[in-house]
Amino acid sequence: MEALQHLDISSWLSFILNDVVSLPSHSSGARDWTLQTAIILDVMWYARNQVVHCDAVFHPSDLIANMKRHFVEHRAAWRDFDMRQHFVWKPPDLGSWMFNCDAAVRGNMSFLATVARDDQGCLKGAWSDFLLSPNPLLAEFHAIRLACQSAESSQICSVIFKSDSLCSCRIINDPTFLVEGPLLFHATLIRDFLRRHLDWRLNWISRKQNFMAHRLAAWTASSFVFDVLSISCLPLYVTSADDPLDPP
Structure with a gap:
């Protein structure tokens, strides 16, 4: 992990996406991991811009709470989507x-x-x-x-x-x-x-x-x-x- 601290944002994203490829694409755990990582990056990048351009000050606990809140909201939205997907028309078996x-x-x-x-x-x-x-x-x-x-x-x-x-x-x-x-x-x-x-x-x-x-x-x-x-x-x-x- 020490070597990763010198990566730019593009390299970080490449590292994350390549790691997710090794996980089953249908796994909710893989999706949760990707979602959580994306939210962490998004919140951190937003906070960074606020600090650089607006002289904002953030307490680490506030950032963590914000990340958790976004993750819970997004995961709930995906779970609702998954439930609705069970009631979506799907094609028949091959040849039918x-x-x-x-x-x-x-x-x-x-x-x-x-x-x-x-x-x-x-x-x-x-x-x-x-x-x-x-x-x-x-x-x-x-x-x-x-x-x-x-x-x-x-x-x-x-x-x-x-x-x-x-x-x-x-x-x-x-x-x-x-x-x-x-x-x-x-x-x-x-x-x-x-x-x-x-x-x-x-x-x-x-x-x-x-x-x-x-x-x-x-x-x-x-x-x-x-x-x-x-x-x-x-x-x-x-x-x-x-x-x-x-x-x-």
């Missing part, structure tokens, strides 16, 4: 496509939407339809069915369907779940789709991971555009709905 679906109820009608993306997260297709019913659960079933029909017509072999309707997913995936009437009819149709395609499955996701399908359903309700949709004609707030969050 993901179909997100949702429904929007407006008055006595329901508007259905599904979007398809590949394992790189590229938007490959979008479909919409409508239902003359205000029943939200029935609309969710129709949205899942629309996704299945779209995947089958596109001849996609490996598909994971995602819906933010927990009840719909439970009914479809659990044949012992007590249900009757129109819901049973549509649940049976969707189960038949999944039975015919062994590499298809349906899972629930949070609404926060389903923004694109959600916004497409809302856009369909206002535009009254249905069937196979041209991706180039969709508004940006729909096609960019599931972009990753920026760091805090």
